[in-house]
């Protein structure tokens with residue numbers, strides 16, 4: 001019988017998670033790296049980065065972890081096609097399409113533009129990669145959220161009518177299963193930081209869903225004392241904290257654990273979304289330039305850049321201080337850089353050297 005009461009050791013947590021089917025897609029564990037030049041530039045805590053942008057599948061990112069569990073579930077159900085969707089520049093869809101290519105599944109992506117076309121859709125960034133890995137792509141007018149979910153369900157029904165065995169986006173089922181993968185990421189962080197001789201004082205991650213929920217599950221089950229802050233890229237029309245707590249708790253239950261996670265266990269900030277979901281923010285652009293120019297590591301403008309803006313702000317406001325160790329989980333998203341080329345070129349000043 002697995003031990004179900006926290007705190008678990010990392011191997012007990014891994015054993016509990018091992019009861020779920022998993023399909024190998026990525027390079028794990030991802031590296032945990034120290035960022036000495038960024039830490040010095042900010043003059044606060046020592047900052048470490050968990051390189052989930054290096055998960056290895058089609059430019060990497062958090063969904064490669066998620067998909068190890070989702071693809072395994074799809075295959076266990078005998079699916080031959082996945083019907084999936086999100087925004088036009090969705091990192092999720094790009095990684096899911098690449099996962100399907102690797103697993104030999106067809107994929108139909110229903111990408112929500114959030115309104116009528118203003119011109120031809122730019123085949124760039126994630127959308128370009130969707131095409132390259134062989135996804136069937138439809139761009140529709142629906143906005144991501146409930147409207148797009150309904151449209152995806154409609155397309156899934158059409159495939160079912162045609163006799164296909166469909167695995168489709170169903171947030172209630174998919175989200176807890178995806179979250180399990182981020183409890184494993186926390187186990188990696190605990191093991192890697194112990195090997196490097198430190199314990200994290202805070203963990204930051206870009207999420208308003210499964211990723212942050214999984215980190216909270218890992219935090220709770222491994223008995224970590226440090227806070228976890230989910231930096232939301234989007235304000236959903238529902239209570240995000242309650243939703244994430246529900247996902248985290250359900251994820252634990254899937255592994256035979258009883259985490260007892262409630263809304264109060266989840267910390268989310270909406271302060272770094274900027275003008276809107278999917279739009280660049282000044283803080284995010286500054287974070288992209290600062291990390292790129294101090295460490296040569298790229299962030300994306302919609303998720304990881306805005307999450308790093310929260311780290312920078314917390315240091316500048318004295319909420320994180322010298323002597324502490326902060327772990328930033330880099331969730332990926334870098335292909336979007338190429339789709340936001342104009343905003344990035346306008347928002348980040350070119351560096352000029354004195355001559």
Ligand SMILES: Cc1ncc(COP(=O)(O)O)c(C=O)c1O
Nearest residue numbers: 091207208209210211303331333
């Ligand atoms: C790069 C990146 N980071 C973070 C997230 C947030 O993931 P979630 O809110 O599903 O946990 C996403 C979602 O698509 C993403 O693409």
